[in-house]
Amino acid sequence: MTSGATITLQPACSPGRLPDNGKRFFLWTIGCQMNEADSSRVAAMLMEAGYRATNSEEEADIVILNSCVVRQAAEDKVAGRLNALMREKRRRPEMSLVLTGCMVTNQHEALQQRFPHVDLFFDPSDFESFKTFVPELSDLEDDLKTLPHYYVDEAIDARVSAYVPIIYGCNFVCSYCIVPYRRGRERSRPLQEIVDEVRHLVGRGVRDVTLLGQTVNAYGHDLDGEIGLPGLLRAVDAVEGLDRLRFLTSHPKYMSDEILEAMAGLNTVCEHLNLPVQAGNDDVLKRMRRTYAVEHWQNRIARARELMPGLTVATDIIVGFPGETDAQFDDTLTVLREAELDKVHVAMYSPRPGTLSARWEDDVPGEVKHERHQAVERLQEEVCERLNRRRLNTGQEVLFDSFKKGRWGGRTRGNSLVHVDNAGQLLGRIADVRITGATPWYMLGQVTGNPR
Ligand code: SAM
Ligand code: SF4
Numbered sequence: 209m210t211s212g213a214t215i216t217l218q219p220a221c222s223p224g225r226l227p228d229n230g231k232r233f234f235l236w237t238i239g240c241q242m243n244e245a246d247s248s249r250v251a252a253m254l255m256e257a258g259y260r261a262t263n264s265e266e267e268a269d270i271v272i273l274n275s276c277v278v279r280q281a282a283e284d285k286v287a288g289r290l291n292a293l294m295r296e297k298r299r300r301p302e303m304s305l306v307l308t309g310c311m312v313t314n315q316h317e318a319l320q321q322r323f324p325h326v327d328l329f330f331d332p333s334d335f336e337s338f339k340t341f342v343p344e345l346s347d348l349e350d351d352l353k354t355l356p357h358y359y360v361d362e363a364i365d366a367r368v369s370a371y372v373p374i375i376y377g378c379n380f381v382c383s384y385c386i387v388p389y390r391r392g393r394e395r396s397r398p399l400q401e402i403v404d405e406v407r408h409l410v411g412r413g414v415r416d417v418t419l420l421g422q423t424v425n426a427y428g429h430d431l432d433g434e435i436g437l438p439g440l441l442r443a444v445d446a447v448e449g450l451d452r453l454r455f456l457t458s459h460p461k462y463m464s465d466e467i468l469e470a471m472a473g474l475n476t477v478c479e480h481l482n483l484p485v486q487a488g489n490d491d492v493l494k495r496m497r498r499t500y501a502v503e504h505w506q507n508r509i510a511r512a513r514e515l516m517p518g519l520t521v522a523t524d525i526i527v528g529f530p531g532e533t534d535a536q537f538d539d540t541l542t543v544l545r546e547a548e549l550d551k552v553h554v555a556m557y558s559p560r561p562g563t564l565s566a567r568w569e570d571d572v573p574g575e576v577k578h579e580r581h582q583a584v585e586r587l588q589e590e591v592c593e594r595l596n597r598r599r600l601n602t603g604q605e606v607l608f609d610s611f612k613k614g615r616w617g618g619r620t621r622g623n624s625l626v627h628v629d630n631a632g633q634l635l636g637r638i639a640d641v642r643i644t645g646a647t648p649w650y651m652l653g654q655v656t657g658n659p660r
Contacts, residue, residue: 229258239276275309438470488543520622528577
């Protein structure tokens with residue numbers, strides 16, 4: 209969804225409202241799209257205050273790390289990066305080091321003991337404490353909370369796609385997941401605030417918006433009144449100039465017919481669904497505390513496909529959950545083979561201290577987790593190649609967002625990757641493309657109409 213090449217779009221928050229104050233910030237992000245959106249918000253705030261981005265830690269006045277602890281491997285990367293910054297902090301004690309993201313708990317003392325060289329730990333939902341830490345931010349009259357979750361450093365990047373968080377936190381308690389402990393309970397943003405943010409983004413050249421939430425389809429459950437995700441989709445769809453709208457991640461329990469019907473009836477809403485199943489066996493799902501059976505997830509996808517022919521579907525799978533037998537894992541492979549999904553994000557189970565499943569024995573050996581991980585990837589390669597071959601000679605609408613090694617890259621409405629060789633300027637444009645080649649990972653095509 210991000211582009212790697214430059215394009216002359218007017219970026220939302222660059223340059224900032226205050227003149228360049230000569231100070232630089234370095235921002236490093238790991239984790240999900242929500243973290244990317246939070247990082248964009250932090251960058252936008254700093255740009256507004258006169259800071260500029262740098263991609264070198266050594267010349268930064270503020271270094272901000274946005275962390276993830278969903279799996280041990282991510283947490284280890286953050287800790288490694290923080291420890292490596294110890295030397296830079298000793299060399300330049302005036303450099304500010306800030307940690308945000310899911311590694312930040314309310315136990316700041318414990319964090320401070322572990323990372324004594326960090327100057328500020330701030331919870332991503334508490335932008336106020338970041339604001340007090342950066343004096344220039346208090347010079348801004350505007351409420352910084354209304355800044356869009358979008359920033360582009362012209363020197364590095366430009367984008368036609370943007371993420372917009374619509375609901376924070378999660379009310380589920382899946383037995384393996386640390387998110388509810390770090391992000392708290394569901395909090396929906398007011399509808400008008402979201403619509404205003406999308407309008408602002410579209411005014412700056414964004415064509416493609418993805419609404420974000422850990423359980424995005426729980427939107428509105430905590431708000432007064434009747435507004436839920438269908439109402440929000442209708443309101444955002446009405447923003448003039450928006451071409452594409454998606455949302456992720458949905459929880460199967462809340463994937464109502466009403467939401468699917470709203471999707472099918474709105475022009476901007478793409479024929480794409482992100483619906484994690486996590487496992488293809490009901491006993492495993494029960495122990496994961498997922499609150500649905502496999503059949504329910506299958507039924508939701510079948511209904512969505514009925515309403516939206518050509519729908520693409522993505523899911524998440526955890527392999528090697530405590531107690532998962534070979535036969536239970538085979539059920540997952542069978543479910544995936546039958547469902548023919550376009551994208552499967554597969555992760556090896558990683559016990560997270562404080563969660564329910566961390567109290568159970570992590571009894572699937574590492575090599576078995578690896579084998580299962582690879583088995584899912586092999587199956588998906590087969591499935592994706594088959595799906596992409598079925599698209600040969602079809603027409604697809606592609607939004608181009610990258611130019612690498614002499615080739616344009618873009619996404620279909622279903623979020624599949626397409627490359628074309630074309631002499632024209634396609635970045636940020638939508639073009640009709642005829643599919644001429646298929647691999648498991650991308651398709652090749654030729655532009656057939658005038659890009660718009
Ligand atoms: N809310 C979404 C849902 O209901 O599926 C997912 C959000 S979660 C932060 C993102 C993904 O990380 C999950 O779908 C899951 O596959 C993976 N994940 C979460 N906890 C994990 C763990 N302890 N070990 C391995 N993968 C994990
Ligand atoms: Fe984690 Fe489950 Fe909430 Fe998703 S629904 S964020 S997996 S607790």
